Amino acid sequence: MRRRIALPGALVGVWFALACGTDEGVLATVGDSSVAVETFQHHLEAASGEAWQGVTDPVASRLLDQFIDQEVVVAAAVGGDEMAVPVEPGARSARVRLLLDELCGPPSPPAIEVIEAEIEAAQVVERPARAAVRQMLLDTKADAEAARRRLDEGADFVELSRSVSRAPNADGGGNLGFLTQGGLSENLDEVIFALQAGEISEPVPGPSGYHIFQVLEVVPAGPPPRAEIEPEIRRRLGETAARQHAAECVQRLAGEVGVKVIHDRLWFRYQGRYAEEIHAS
16 A cells, blocks of 8 residues: 655645646646646545545545536536636535536436336345334333223323333334334234234333333235335436436536546546546547
């Protein structure tokens, strides 16, 4: 591994001048614009959260690619007129996203056959049973039995939880969300998954006291229902398609404006997408 030498800020410009000759402050050219060494160093520190000298080669390469991608979009959209795009990083990134949408248009939606194939693959996997559960937690068996009698007499589970339970989520009615069979201790797992929707358990001893469970819904073991997984699959495929569409569009724009990274002026081993010069078409 190569040793990095951290130079004082005042010597950075001198170091680049000695190493690179004229225009030592230019790291890359994008269209008719130049990427300054110092500008990328600031970006590197802001994006990585550490001093630019200590950023690893793979991370620096990835961030340089992302930085040049933005400059490619700016060059393609406004012809290198930097005044048309904010300088502040957050505002600049937001503006670049809008410009990218204008230049590239929306991605094509995932093909129906791709969606169906993903759904079919997901439904092959068997899932264990799940139950939507809420609980009360009481200090003693006597307290738990008293609470259980009040439930038998018609007390509302949520209201009673708020008044007698000491569970951290008592104010919310003790809602635990969906629990998966096999994911609990054996005695709790057995009690909960023996209940039907709407049923309430007898007091169950646990390490922190006595529990009373109410099952709200039971999803039996088996493949996930289509209605549950299809929206997530569509979202995931849509995001993948959007990323691929944007990457392909930026690559095309780079070919239109031209990109050159000046490798001699890099202080890290660059292995990114712009390693080879891209000539403007």
